[in-house]
Amino acid sequence: MTRDKRRHEIKVRYDDHELATLKAASSAARVPLAVYIRERSFGRTPKPPANHPAIVGDLINELLKIATNFSQLARWAEGEALTSVNAWERIMREDCAGRMIRGDFDKEAAAEHFGALVEQGRCINAIAKDANTERKWPDSRELEAATKALNSVVFKIFPPKQRQQQPARQEKLGA
Structure with a gap:
């Protein structure tokens, strides 16, 4: 309607x-x-509006903090772990923060899950802090659990984009 x-x-x-x-x-x-x-x-x-500037600014700030923590973890990563950490850093900094700036996110979910995002950011921060203090790669299970929980929150705020169906091509009819 x-x-x-x-x-x-x-x-x-x-x-x-x-x-x-x-x-x-x-x-x-x-x-x-x-x-x-x-x-x-x-x-x-x-x-x-759920897109209130204060929450948008706070979310962008939180996403960039998490990205910085992944960047710090990259110092101690090697091989597949380095690829994973770099991917997470890019997702937080470019994809999520970029979508926030463009307004391309679930505004109600952002307001609802902000606290969970902050909590997961604190977990990633603690892991990065320990890695920097001990100057070594953290326990992979701990990082995997933290990124899994972070992933759950991120996908609530930033649902995957739906690909639009391309219209069927019309065949030219011969004369």
């Missing part, structure tokens, strides 16, 4: 106090005044 474009305008007059109250309420709800008035006129509570 498609919605009709809003074409109708209703002029409503407010006194200074009423308008100030509405503006304060819309600001507190973090929605534009028109959205606030429309939602309230239908008895609905306006929902703030």
